[in-house]
Structure formats: C-alpha cells, structure tokens
Amino acid sequence: MRSDSDTLRGGPRSGTGRTDGRGVLDVLVVGAGPVGLTAAAELRRRGTGVRIVDRLPARLPYAKAIGIQPRTLEVWDRMGCVRAALEAAVPLRGQLLYVDGVERSRFDLVLPPDVPYRFAALPQYETERILEEFLAGFGTRVERGTELVSFGQDADGVTARLVSAGDTGAPVEEEVRCRYLVGCDGAHSVVRKQLGLGFEGGAFPEEYMLGDVVVDWDLPPWYAVRSTYRGGADGADDDVLVCIPLPGQGRYRLSMRLPPELSAAHRAEGPEPGDGVAHGLEGGARAPGLADIQQVLDRLSPRPATASELRWSSVFRISHRLVDRYGEGRAFLAGDAAHIHPPTGAQGMNTGIQDAYNLAWKLSLAVDGIASPGLLASYDAERHPVGEEVVGRTVRHASGGVQADPETPGTLLLREAQLLVGYRGSPITDGDGGEAGAGPGDGTRDGGEVGVRAGDGTRDGGDGAGPRPGDRLPDCTGLTTPLATQPLRLYDLLRGRDHVLLLYGDDRTADDFARLAVRAGELSHGAVRACVLLAADGTSTDGVGAPGLPVYRDARGEFARLCSVHAPTALLVRPDGYLGARLRPPTAEGLAEGLARVFHT
Helix, strand or coil, X not given: CCCHHHHCCCCCCCXXXXXXXXXXXXXXXXXXXXXXXXXXXXXXXCCCCEEEEECCCCCCCCCCCCEECHHHHHHHHHHCCHHHHHHHCEECCEEEEEXXXXXEEEEECCCCCCCCCCCEECCHHHHHHHHHXXXXXXXXXXXXCEEEEEEEECCCCEEEEXXXXXXXXXXXXXXXXXXXXXXXXXXXXXXXHHXXXXXXXXXXXXXXXXXXXXXXXXXXXXXXEEEEECCCXXXXXXXXXXXXXXXXXXXXXXXXXXXXXXXXXXXHHCCCCCCCCCCEEECCCCCCCHHHHHHXXXXXXXXXXXXXXXXXXXXXXXXXXXXXXXXXCCEEECHHHCEECCCCCCCHHHHHHHXXXXXXXXHHHHHCCCECCCCCHHHHHHHHHHHHHHHHHHHHHHHHCHHHXXXXXXXXXXXXXXXXXXXXXXXXXXXXXXXXXXXXCCCCCCCCCCEXXXXXXXXXXXXXXXXXXXXXXXCCCCEECCCCCCCECHHXXXXXXXXXXXXXXXXXXXXXXXXXXXXXHHHCCCCEEEEEEECCXXXXXXXXXXXXXXXXXXXXXXXXXXXXXXXXEEEEEXXXXXXXXXXXXXXXXXXXHHHHCCECC
C-alpha cells in the first residue's frame, strides 16, 4: 500500500525525475505552458518522476490566456495551489456590451451558491509563474532552452531525442528513455506531428492585434467590455473591440481587428507557418503601437478614453482544429496540441488544464503498476468529446455570439464555467449508478455520451436524483467534526487526496462502513481513502463508531440535499472530483465492480 507521504508531495520519489535501475524516466512532459505545468505538477504531487522541457529560454511576458474558469480553480484547489492564484487574480464580474456606442446589455457572472469559486482574470504569465513555483516545491524545475526534435516508441516505453544549448552555446543532444510522453507543446506540436495524427479544421480570415495597456475610462471595474460597430446591411460586426480586465488599476488586455495597412506590412515581414496552422501570436518587425490602439479606442470606446503604459502588443490569428485522437501508444496530447479554437469564453487554456489533470492521475496509477488495462484509453474517451464540443461551441459563438446557443442564462453560465463537463458513459464509470431503477445518464449530449452536459443548469442534472456516475461532485458546506469550531466544506475533505470513498449513513452503519473501507483499500492497492458522513439527524456527536475512519456530520443536510442521498450510500469520488460509482445500498460486490474499472485486480 502507498502511504500518504507517497501520494502527496512526492514522498520518497523526490528529485527532478525518478528513474529506475535502467535509467528509465517515468514521464517526459514537452511544453511548459499552463497545460504542461499542470501535468508535471500533478504527476510530481503524486510521486511520479517527471522531466519537463520547453524550447523557449524563458517564460513569455504576454497575457495571452486571461480568463480562469471556476472549474479550473476547483482543480487547483484539489492540487493544493489555489491560494496563490486567488491572491494574484482579480474578479471577472461580467460583460458590458455596446453596439454602435449604445449600451445594449450588462451580463453579470453570477453562479449558484454551492459553486465555491467565481470567474477570475489572471494573465498567462502569472498563471505560469504560480504553477512553476508550485512544481518547484516538488524538486522539479523546467528545463528551458531544451527542444524535443524526435521520438520513437515501443511496447515498453518511449525514446526521445532532446537538443539544448550547452555552456558554450553549441547544441547538445541527449537521448531520454521514458515510460510515457506528454505533448503539451501547442498548436505547432512536434509530438502531434511525429505521431502523424490528423488535425482537421480551418482558419478565420480576420487578423487581430492585442495590446496590454491602461485605459482611463470611467466604466465599472472588473467588467469585460465588448464594443462593436454594425455598418453593414446584414447586421454583422464590421468593427470590434474586446477589453478584458487585468490586475492593476485600469489595466486591460485589448483585442481588435488589425488595420489593413498593418496587416500588409506584417504579412510582408513573416512567412506563414510551415505546418499550415495559423494560430496564436505571430512575429514580425512591426508590432502594433499605442497609436494603432488609440485609433481603435477613438472609434469604438463607449467613453472618451486614452490608452497608455503599453506593456506589449502583437498580431494574432485564429484557427479551429481538433486532433483525431488524444494519443497513440505511450504518447499523449493535451491543450493546444490537441485542440485550438477562438478565444470566445476563455475556454482554451482551461480545457487544456483539465486535459492535463485528467491524464496525470491516470498516468500516475499506470506508472505505479496498479491501473486497470483500459484506464489510459479512457483519457481519449473522456476528453476528446469535450474538445469537440468546445471547438464547435466557440466557433459558433465567434460567428454568431452566445445567442447562437439558445440556452437559459443559468445553463449558459454553468457551461462557460465548465461545470457541465461530465463523463457519463465513460468506460471507467459505473453506468447505472448501482441503484435500483437507475437508468442511463440522461443529462449528457445524445442521451448518455461522454462530453458536455446539455442539462438545464440545475444542480442535480434536472432529474432530481443528484449527481450520477461521471458527473462532477458538487461542493457543500456545513460539515462538522468535534475538533473544528467552524463547519467545513466538502472540498476541504477531498483536497490533496486521491480516490475518496464517501460513505453516507446514520450512526448504525459504522461497522459496515469500516469493513467497506478496508475492502476499498485492498482492491485499490491502498489508493482509495474512505470518509464517513453521518446524517444530520443522528444522535452521536463524537464520531465514535467508525474506528480508523474520519467521520463528519452533515449538520445542515446540504450534502444529502445536493447529492440526493436519503439512505446508506457510497460515492466513489475520482481524483478529479467526478463520481466513478454511486452505490445504494453500498455492497462489497458493487464496490469491487466500480474499482475494477480503474485498478487492476
């Protein structure tokens, strides 16, 4: 069995990258953006040996991705690095929409009270700093100026060839043998190209410019601003300005159409990318200046405004593409290496971070030798439908606005917050929930597929039965224990843990729960930890009766209400906060079946 020290913060596997007696590394991560850093940090937190390389010599100082979704903050909470993000970010309260200089709507980003985090704005360079510092706490640092040039794989592992600049400046080649390779190397991914995977899609014809500036208008702080001019007879936006707040007084990241004269100069200076994927920031001798940005403000700002203190600017293009599968053999893709799309709704980086987290906990179990045979295949089965949905939705929104999807405001917000992502129908979830009369998940796309739920925004998926296997477990408050003077959140119990078996019942179920907890540990090779939640109307106040298990009281009944549990029930919670199984009544047989989907027997 693995001890807590083995599972958290690396335990006995400290150091940059653990290798076995043959010098084989556990995992090589290529790319040190937010996605690669998330993958590396979660792997190291679980004690897996990692090297992470990036071809760039230093972090880029650009606020490319800004929006941080509530679901991403939940992931960082589980990892243990959310506090640093909360201290560095600013709230994103909503969006002000102006058309032809007239305010048309004010959209406030208000989520249900059981969602523990709100929308935030954090420039990408700060996100990378936070994750890199978190990763360094496990003894692992990014190897910068190091590029993957090729790799090959066989049944036992991957052989990668790296090139870096030596002390004299001359290239130094190195061959690395690893069990698994994770490509988080962006839209022009070397890993994807080497695997020969398709990356179908197209590019938008428009070119844009970005600028990080201070704007001196009197608009409400922490609101995004979208201002358009519709001069054509078809009602389309002929001119557009999008402003996203950044940390700092009056500072915004501005996005706007590139003027024709600057576009012509830019195209003359730099060739199209060799792989035909025109996406992201582009180089060129002439970056947009303050005067270029001011001209757009003069046309489109809803208030008189002057731009100043330009930190950086660039030209960028937008493509929409999706890889045909998220991996091949022992090599996997995550983030922009697998999916690129318009930045509408700040979905890209957040989707990539959740790719990385989904893959990391599965890779860790595989490295430990305790994963079921189909566990790694579930990464593509779960995440590819999510990427497909996000690409399709952002393309629709970029072309027709959010009104292109006629949903209620509550559902729209939950979808943008990525709280409707689910894995019902996944090969590693219990399809019927283990309950008498429970049917297939009806809150997913196409009646039970893995992907993004099409529910109505209610907290129980709209069927009154609470979260089903494959659904995100909602947070709740009001959990008490004799030693804490203040109630705890459910997510407090999950933080820093691997799989958790939540056992809900009354004071009479303690002996049965203790036996189930022991069995769960045996079947999972020590990876599953059990926790008892007692009903609000119990008589015991000291938690006695479940020896060796943490015991909490659902004092306000919030857990029972949000999860729709009214009788002894077991919820198997995956490391990413989704339900792997729901057992009512809890039985050893049902537990064994649910765990066999994840752990080898």
